[in-house]
Amino acid sequence: MTANPGGGNGEADNPHSLVVKFSENDPLITDAGAVLAPLTIAYQTYGVLNAAKSNAILVCHALTGDQHVANVNPLTGKSGWWETMVGPGKPIDTSRYFVICSNVVGGCMGTTGPASTNPATHKPYAVDLPVITIRDMVRAQAKLVDRLGIDQLFCVAGGSMGGMQVLQWAASYPERVFCAMPIAAAARHSSQNIAFHEVGRQAIMADPAWRAGRYLDAGERPGKGLAVARMAAHITYMSEESLHNKFGRRLQGGDAPKFSFDAEFQVESYLHHQGTSFVERFDANSYLYVTRAMDYFDLAADYGGSLAAAFKGSKTRFCLVSFTSDWLFPTAASRSVVHALNAGGASVSFVEIETDKGHDAFLLDVPELLKTSRGFLDSAARARGLRAAGDAA
């Protein structure tokens, strides 16, 4: 069950998830103008959809995340990636809400992606998959939500790339999103962030095992390149302070340096572990596709350069969260979304949370994040006529 992401028998084709297969006649038309069919979406749900179908929360996952929000991940055996936030009694309370999370298009956990078998060739799509955008991911999610018979989502929530999807949902389908929680997100990918992504892609493509993308046909994987990509990215997910607090300059073995190129410092061992464990669970081509989707994200560009226009007249209630030590999606990026929402006349609250945990804070047990999310959702639930946490049964 492990170590075969993207293989013909792995999660890409046979996910441990619910699956919707759309017919050939129901394709995904992508921003690049491609017609992707048949489209498969793998997803998980938690809780029960009420009779009015008014209590659904769509959780959108980040770059290397997946649909396993609040259950043991079938590939890694670890807890779901957002169990701090999602579960019975948690801010996204599965005893009250019906929670949906689907693997993004371009991913490798069962939704159509480069590791999925292309029915036309019976081989993995690899680099024949069209380039995907955040809007394409959201279009696919909307098809899933349609299929589940849900007109309006009570909430769309997510961090990082998940937050980009939240913003895209609010812009593309304002009437379908009652409230929205984009966390540690931005309305466009910055030049520096594109640069970091390109380093990761170049590391993958420099690995001869990548074989111009056709590595699965050859039964191998560009693990070294993918590990380097992950290590570079991982630094950007933490803050200088958190790295300093966690590792400082401490040596891996004892007090005396060994004067070698092995993992001498603890921070090096940590990075190596991040690299090698990632390779066990993620497909290299998916890394190319999903990073590229983030690079292309520039919500204002789709609205004549005006972010306010993207949200004009929106009735969605927004709650944005940023973290002080997040230098990948800094507070300024969230603040510019807040300004645009204000200019567009939307209802918005915004919290910048003091933490040294960097961008990864959205995934961690940060009490202020949980408290903010709970308060926002409770208030929105009452406005929507749903029972909120403190209400009598």
Add this chain to the structure above:
Amino acid sequence: MTANPGGGNGEADNPHSLVVKFSENDPLITDAGAVLAPLTIAYQTYGVLNAAKSNAILVCHALTGDQHVANVNPLTGKSGWWETMVGPGKPIDTSRYFVICSNVVGGCMGTTGPASTNPATHKPYAVDLPVITIRDMVRAQAKLVDRLGIDQLFCVAGGSMGGMQVLQWAASYPERVFCAMPIAAAARHSSQNIAFHEVGRQAIMADPAWRAGRYLDAGERPGKGLAVARMAAHITYMSEESLHNKFGRRLQGGDAPKFSFDAEFQVESYLHHQGTSFVERFDANSYLYVTRAMDYFDLAADYGGSLAAAFKGSKTRFCLVSFTSDWLFPTAASRSVVHALNAGGASVSFVEIETDKGHDAFLLDVPELLKTSRGFLDSAARARGLRAAGDAA
């Protein structure tokens, strides 16, 4: 003359520079306990040493720099790397001062490094060279300064890793340094910086062409890995603002995206250029050695954990400079050196310069940097009994 860095006939063995070859009986004893002999140092000088030998300025170069401070680089055909700062009438005025710059030990431009031929084997040292530290680099420079018959340097100056060497000079040989200019430097390499270096090293070592370090014997070079390392590092040399101002999200060709993995954004083309041009001039093993030397740098650790102890009773005059947008060697790192110098009773001035140019600002035409350096050197020159810029001849 190009494209053969580190080859048997390239700059590593036959540099276009002055060279001192120390005898077998005059080795470099390294921090790792190795005996490196014979030691070769390649260096450049500019200006004339006065009769009192009191006007010498040692310039220390950064990670990928070399001794070609103010002349056309023999490998690249480009101007010297610090021509804004060094030359006739420049702040480090070669009509007044005798300027010395030597390639660091572990480098690839003529000083003993992994690409140099090991006389014992007639093959490149490659990874048989002992791991080098900043203090080893400075010990080697001190041997060169001895050989030139100079007791006390008027000034030791440099940025980034050059600034680390300046601090090490002031700590190891306080009586030999009249004044010191560490620019955009730190007294120790941070956890985050070690992490970025490790990503670069892993990218090089992941390249099968690296061949466990023995690539020169096989007549090839791990160019793809080295290019990835350089691209990752280059992002850290700039600021988010400078990348945004220079490239933003502008596309490489026209207004419409091509939806591909080619260099779609201008920032990607720029990074690719940085990567490929670096490979033409730098040796991959040198990159491993010199980054490792920076990682090991922790000046306080050599003085019982007290940075103030490193500078106690120092009579050297210091001028530190940092840049507001430098996140690799941020102002806080310079400030902690200033505090230690104050605690040690040293004479110190400190300027934080407002700029969006990031760490690379020390290499660029930043008027405030030039003005600060000129003022500091003029004042120190008068105190040393040297003619300063404004003085009558």
